[in-house]
Amino acid sequence: MNYNIAIPSYQRSQQLREKTLLLLYKHKIPLEKITIFVANEAEHHKYQHMLKSTPYDGVKLIVGVPGMGAVRNFIRSYYPVGTRVFHMDDDLVDILRKKSDKVMLPVQNLETEVILRGFEALETYNANIFGIYAAANPMFMKHKVSVGLYYCIGSCWGNINRHDQDLFVTMDDKEDFERSLQYYVKDGRVVRLDDITAKTKYYGVGGMQEKRTEKTILEGAETLVKRYPGLCKMYIRESTGHAELRLRDTR
Numbered sequence: 001m002n003y004n005i006a007i008p009s010y011q012r013s014q015q016l017r018e019k020t021l022l023l024l025y026k027h028k029i030p031l032e033k034i035t036i037f038v039a040n041e042a043e044h045h046k047y048q049h050m051l052k053s054t055p056y057d058g059v060k061l062i063v064g065v066p067g068m069g070a071v072r073n074f075i076r077s078y079y080p081v082g083t084r085v086f087h088m089d090d091d092l093v094d095i096l097r098k099k100s101d102k103v104m105l106p107v108q109n110l111e112t113e114v115i116l117r118g119f120e121a122l123e124t125y126n127a128n129i130f131g132i133y134a135a136a137n138p139m140f141m142k143h144k145v146s147v148g149l150y151y152c153i154g155s156c157w158g159n160i161n162r163h164d165q166d167l168f169v170t171m172d173d174k175e176d177f178e179r180s181l182q183y184y185v186k187d188g189r190v191v192r193l194d195d196i197t198a199k200t201k202y203y204g205v206g207g208m209q210e211k212r213t214e215k216t217i218l219e220g221a222e223t224l225v226k227r228y229p230g231l232c233k234m235y236i237r238e239s240t241g242h243a244e245l246r247l248r249d250t251r
Contacts, residue, residue: 001084001116001119001120002084003033003084003085003086003115003116003119003158004033004034004035004079004083004084004085004086005024005029005033005034005035005085005086005087005088006035006037006075006079006085006086006087006088007020007034007035007036007037007087007088007089007090008036008037008064008068008071008072008075008087008089008090009036009037009038009047009090010038010039010043010066011043012090012091013043013046013047013049013050013051014050015090015091016036016047016090016091017050017051017054017056019090019091019092019093020088020089020090020091020092021034021051021055021056021059023092023093023094023095023110024088024110025055025056027109027110027111028111029110029111031055031056031058031059032060034056034059034060035059035060035061035062036059036060036061036062037062037063037064037071037074037075037078038061038062038063038064039063039064039065039066039071040063040066041063043063044061044063047061048061062078064078067172068172068175069169069170069171069172069175072169072175072179073168073169075087076161076162076163076167076168077163079161080161081161081162081163082160082161083160083161084119084158084159084160084161085158085159085160085161086115086118086157086158087154087156087157087158087159088155088156089154089155089156089200091155091200092155092156092198092199092200093199093200094106094198094199095107095110095114095132095156095196095197095198095199096136096196096197096198096199097113097195097196098138098141098142098143098195098196098197099138100138101138101139102138102139103138104136104138104141104197107196113196114132114156114193114196115158117193118130118158118191118193119158119160121145121191121193122158122160122191125145125147125189125191126187126189127147127183127187127189127190127191128159128160128162128183128186128187129152129157129158129159129160129179129180129183129187129190129191130152130157130158130159130190130191130192130193131150131151131152131153131156131157131158131180131190131191131192131193132152132153132156132157132192132193132196132197132198133153133192133193133194133195133196133197134151134153134197135197136197136198136199137197141194141195141197142194142195143194143195144194144195145191145192145193145194146191146192146194147189147190147191147192148184148189148190148249149180149181149184149189149190149231149247149248149249150180150190150191150192150247151176151177151180151192151245151247152176152179152180152183152190152192153176153198154175154176154179155198155200156198157176159183164186166182166185166186167179167182167183167186169182171220171223172212172216172220173212173216173217173219173220173221174217174220174221174223174224174245175220177220177221177224177232177245177247178220178224180247181224181227181228181231181232181247184231184247184249185228185231214241214242217242217243218242218243220243221234221243221244221245222234222243224245225245230249230250230251231247231248231249231250231251232245232246232247232248233245233246233248
């Protein structure tokens with residue numbers, strides 16, 4: 001099965017090299033499957049220099065556009081319709097599988113256990129997007145594939161590419177919630193691998209966090225509640241004070 005890996009990255013060339021690309025290298029993902037999308041020519045030069053004389057020297061670097069929502073749309077337009085695209089953030093340290101309610105272990109083969117499995121699930125359930133479990137907590141993870149209205153976290157997800165305007169995101173904050181809702185409304189289902197989750201490690205430089213504020217997070221959540229009544233509900237997470245969403249079809 002053919003697939004491509006898309007990694008949007010902004011001012012994180014070193015983190016990308018030491019995290020997501022190292023993870024892909026560990027799992028022997030062919031270099032030709034990987035494309036990194038950067039914001040401008042200056043970033044292109046910086047990333048090219050940072051990756052020189054590494055196993056990732058020569059990886060495809062594409063100048064996209066700045067902004068999380070904008071680059072997600074750029075990536076959608078970049079790949080032909082029907083392309084299987086596996087999207088990854090640039091700060092992924094590992095992909096984990098639930099072993100028991102108390103134990104998670106790194107997947108042994110990212111390609112077969114996550115990527116190909118996810119795309120095979122799309123064929124099985126006649127769906128077009130799959131995600132992984134958002135919380136790295138084995139107590140709540142399940143040994144199953146869920147199909148319906150589920151949140152596909154933006155750090156790690158796959159889709160069969162379409163250029164449908166209804167699937168282009170309109171925001172930076174909560175764009176992964178927006179995309180999950182868009183696909184559910186369009187197709188009637190999204191797929192989630194409930195026994196798989198991601199481990200990230202953010203150093204505080206670059207990325208979407210550069211422009212994210214409590215206000216933009218709240219505005220994103222409020223917009224989606226208004227746009228998709230009956231499909232999501234907003235609440236304030238006590239640990240962060242940030243606005244969050246719960247997805248549920250109550251229509």
